[in-house]
Amino acid sequence: MLRKHLRRSSLLLLLWGLSLWSDAHILVYHRFDDPRHPTTNTSLRELRKEFSYLKEHHYRVVPLSTLVQALQTHRPIPDSWVVLTIDDGFKSFLKALPLFEEFGYPFTIFISTKPTQRGYPDFLSWQDLKKIAPFGQIALHSHAHPHLVDLSDEQIRADTQKGIELFKKNLGFLPTAYAYPYGEYDQRVKRIIESFGFEAIANQNIGAIGATSDPKDLDRIAMVGHANLSQALRYRHLDAQWIKPTDYPKDGILHEVKVRILPLYHTAWLYVTDHGWKRLPVKKGLVHAKLHYPLRKRRVRVIIKVKHSKINAKILVRSRYGAK
Numbered sequence: 001m002l003r004k005h006l007r008r009s010s011l012l013l014l015l016w017g018l019s020l021w022s023d024a025h026i027l028v029y030h031r032f033d034d035p036r037h038p039t040t041n042t043s044l045r046e047l048r049k050e051f052s053y054l055k056e057h058h059y060r061v062v063p064l065s066t067l068v069q070a071l072q073t074h075r076p077i078p079d080s081w082v083v084l085t086i087d088d089g090f091k092s093f094l095k096a097l098p099l100f101e102e103f104g105y106p107f108t109i110f111i112s113t114k115p116t117q118r119g120y121p122d123f124l125s126w127q128d129l130k131k132i133a134p135f136g137q138i139a140l141h142s143h144a145h146p147h148l149v150d151l152s153d154e155q156i157r158a159d160t161q162k163g164i165e166l167f168k169k170n171l172g173f174l175p176t177a178y179a180y181p182y183g184e185y186d187q188r189v190k191r192i193i194e195s196f197g198f199e200a201i202a203n204q205n206i207g208a209i210g211a212t213s214d215p216k217d218l219d220r221i222a223m224v225g226h227a228n229l230s231q232a233l234r235y236r237h238l239d240a241q242w243i244k245p246t247d248y249p250k251d252g253i254l255h256e257v258k259v260r261i262l263p264l265y266h267t268a269w270l271y272v273t274d275h276g277w278k279r280l281p282v283k284k285g286l287v288h289a290k291l292h293y294p295l296r297k298r299r300v301r302v303i304i305k306v307k308h309s310k311i312n313a314k315i316l317v318r319s320r321y322g323a324k
């Protein structure tokens, strides 16, 4: 009996150890040195500070594909790995590119093909992208940057197909990674985007990447203004299976949260947009709460957190199509 108990304890410790030490972080940037848009801007001064921090603290900036391969082959994820991504393909990235080169940091830039195709001056041109291609990965961020949850299945497929075609035609290769516009998705959108066979799909849910993270649902931390990089790198991945909610509740009220986590914790904290944090007991690895939380915003974040800054976050987006 005792031996059995010990075996079980060491197994749990092993699992705990693995999950504690295996956490990469993916950061997402938007604009650089463009004070016209303070909510999506990072100054070059700030970027240099962040890059210097990563270097001084011996973080290894790796390409997204390296992280994805490690996840696909179930190799351990070194704690020091950081992946840098940029969304939207704004022209201002050209100002930041020399810094990426100076530090030798690879990156993935997710572009929407419509503004590029139309030659909007605020966006990178196909010519710019060809020049950037040798230094990093170029990937897809939809065609027209729509709110995907508000499109029908056919419209989502058409937007993605159009993006892939223009991408291939102008750059000569296929995109292997995708990032949801506005970081918005639900189970239906996820299923459709996945059907295109991208190796990696990125969201904008706060969190870290652990050995059990889904390469088709990668959490990223937004870096804007004076973002707190050291705090962002402290987050660890909480292995969690969301039983409820899976999508935005049809009646607009969050009635129940049910999440399975490793049976190592006695307490968890639940965050819901507009409702703040709530402490919950964990029983045999189950975080369970009956609630009556009216959801006022069309976009709601739900986060489960346990000790050691281990978190797992989810986004709920109101959709006129809803989950089937």
Ligand SMILES: [Zn+2]
Pocket (backbone or CB within 6 Å): 087, 088, 141, 145, 180, 181, 182
């Ligand atoms: Zn975007």
